[in-house]
Amino acid sequence: MAQPSKTPVVFAPWEDETQKPIIQFKNVTKRFGNFTAIDNLSLDIFEREFFALLGPSGCGKTTIMRMLAGFETATEGTILLGGKDISPVPPNKRPVNMMFQSYALFPHLSVWDNIAFGLRRSSMPKDEIGARVDEMLRLTRMEKFAKRKPHQISGGQRQRVALARSLAKAPKLLLLDEPLGALDKKLRHDTQFELMDIQEKTGTTFVIVTHDQEEAMTVASRVAVMDHGKLIQVATPAAIYETPNSVYVADFIGEVNLIEGNAKKAGGDKYEVSWAEGQAALRGSCPREIADGTRVTYAIRPEKVAISADKPKDAANAIQGTVHDIAYLGNISTYHVMLPTGQVIKAQESNTRRLANRHFTWEDKVWLSFTDTAGVILTE
């Protein structure tokens, strides 16, 4: 019986040498006075990408967006859009629309007129404008509020209007600065899928800023983790999650247990990390070469740590500890296990059984175990 041998087409233009990026940042630096907001940043974003910018407040996400939209000019370096330097192009001539973090809705216009604003300034015929606005209203579920002024609707509704307004013109490049932050979880999920759907249909390139890493993981083709105006890592959500390149990224994305120790080669890309007296070394992998004795951090995600009453026979890593705390989160529970060294390691278990008869309780002696491929060794 022949297996269908269809290899799925993976969308990864950044791995393809022949692909031309739609946006290129070339050694871009942006200073406000003597404060450096963006520090020598180089970045390629490709057509049809859903590119997420992630980072702490004040790291320069909005500044990147504003440079793309044309409200700030780079102090040094060049930004190319479709291969052309965009610095001389004024904002109204760029095929770019931006959704502002502050929404920037026009207070003197109704919701309907806000959404129609950009369309009226395009070559779109009048009757099509109406249809397009209605479509946007439907998409963002704002049909009922079309006649209201921005100050007569709630914060989340305002955010949806701002989103609708930026989507209306269907630009080549859409910049969304925290587009969904004020929405409740369900509406946020729905809108995320709507955005992905729009992206699929229209082939628009999205650059999205978000504080919600789960959102970045859901929608993005690639994620850029930033800190202090620098890119720390740019990779697919899976790569960022599974193989973060630094402690900063590992810590920023999702929960992680970090254990410091000294590395020692164990063949291939495997290393052993001795982390405490009298404890077995932790085995993990690192794609980079590490010299023996280097100070490293062993990173392991809580959901990759198994918890058991008896020592598992063939686990690559096993540590004993006592249950210190249990956080019940509905579908999962997080056990905080204190090691003899005083360090607390988190282990996550999904709650397949009822709460009443869960295995472990406070002060239980337990074993934590994980494979040698689950743990990542970080040098930075």
Add this chain to the structure above:
Amino acid sequence: MRRFSWFNATSLTLGFTFLYLPMLILIVYSFNGGRNVAIWAGFSTKWYGELFRDKAFLDAAWVTLRVGLMSSTLATILGTMAAYVIVRGGRFKGRTVMSGMLYAPIVMPEVITGLSLLLLFIAIGLDRGLVTIVLAHTTFTMCFVSVVVSSRLVTFDQSLEEAALDLGCTPWDAFKSVTLPIIAPAVISGWLLAFTLSLDDLVLASFVSGPSSTTLPIKIFSAVRLGVSPKINALSTIMIAIVAFGVITASLINKRSVTKRLRDEQEAAAS
């Protein structure tokens, strides 16, 4: 709320008496039936009737009105433009000096402004008349408009303009369809202020007016030199009414838009 004390009551009464007693006397005597302005001879509106039959006064009123409308409109346009550049123009060389200079005419003695304008008009050979008064009033009231408009522009959210540009507006289109409608209350109250100032200006007008273009304040001033007639009282009362109306409306418009904005912001914050 502080408690009301006798001291406060006395100072309030004294202050307001000082301010408004002269005007009150003028208004009361404009309804005096007798010819002598100092002796009350019963209530009558006959001086108002007589005023409206006096062609010289009517002509002066017509000149004043036209000057007021033209100069305040011109001053509003120029003043708004100046305010916009000062607040929005970014940091250009000499901005601080320029914004300071824009407000200098407010504190400049009017006599000096009037004299310098007169010299200018003579130098360029412009005959004194309606046009020169309009120009003089525009110069003088424009800075007041600037003050009112720029204080509104300072609190105007610039990202609104950016959003307009982002959606395809040219800078002028963005100003016209976003900025102007939002700052309109300030512009209107600036216009009213300019109109009122133009209406009651005597000093500038007497420097730059010609024989064919006498404004009401000049007319009143010269008439009074020949003796105060009750007709002047009537005319002055009308002018007080118009000026009061202008000033009160301007401040109401401004206040309403401010409270509305505050309310909107609070609603926005609460939701």
